[in-house]
Amino acid sequence: MGDQPWLKEAAIVIGVTAEFDEAVQHFEAQPPHRERGARYVYMETGALAQNVHLQSSALGVGCVLVAGFNDSKVKEALRLPSDLEPTALLCIGQPRVV
Numbered sequence: 001m002g003d004q005p006w007l008k009e010a011a012i013v014i015g016v017t018a019e020f021d022e023a024v025q026h027f028e029a030q031p032p033h034r035e036r037g038a039r040y041v042y043m044e045t046g047a048l049a050q051n052v053h054l055q056s057s058a059l060g061v062g063c064v065l066v067a068g069f070n071d072s073k074v075k076e077a078l079r080l081p082s083d084l085e086p087t088a089l090l091c092i093g094q095p096r097v098v
């Protein structure tokens, strides 16, 4: 969404995905019903993104976490099966000197 040049300038873009419905169903019996699985998906995505950020810093490369995207277009671009939802994109490459 918007102008995000790092998406096309990055050396690699890691797409993070989740079996969202599976997670929601797995924790459905635990209150708040239908919310807990979704929380866990977002927590896992955040933890994963942080680890990629830490490793990028250790390697001296830049990393930008992007969560503002058109879900259906990302699903199409990554050729995701219908049960996988994109939760984040991690753009990795040479840090821009400003």
Ligand SMILES: Cc1cc2nc3c(=O)[nH]c(=O)nc-3n(C[C@H](O)[C@H](O)[C@H](O)COP(=O)(O)O)c2cc1C
Pocket (backbone or CB within 6 Å): 004, 064, 065, 066, 067, 068, 069
């Ligand atoms: C959950 C979350 C989602 C984000 N989504 C976007 C995004 O869609 N586009 C974007 O440019 N930055 C997004 N950011 C911010 C960038 O990942 C990054 O933190 C920001 O560009 C500042 O980077 P810097 O501190 O290295 O300058 C998001 C950050 C978080 C924590």
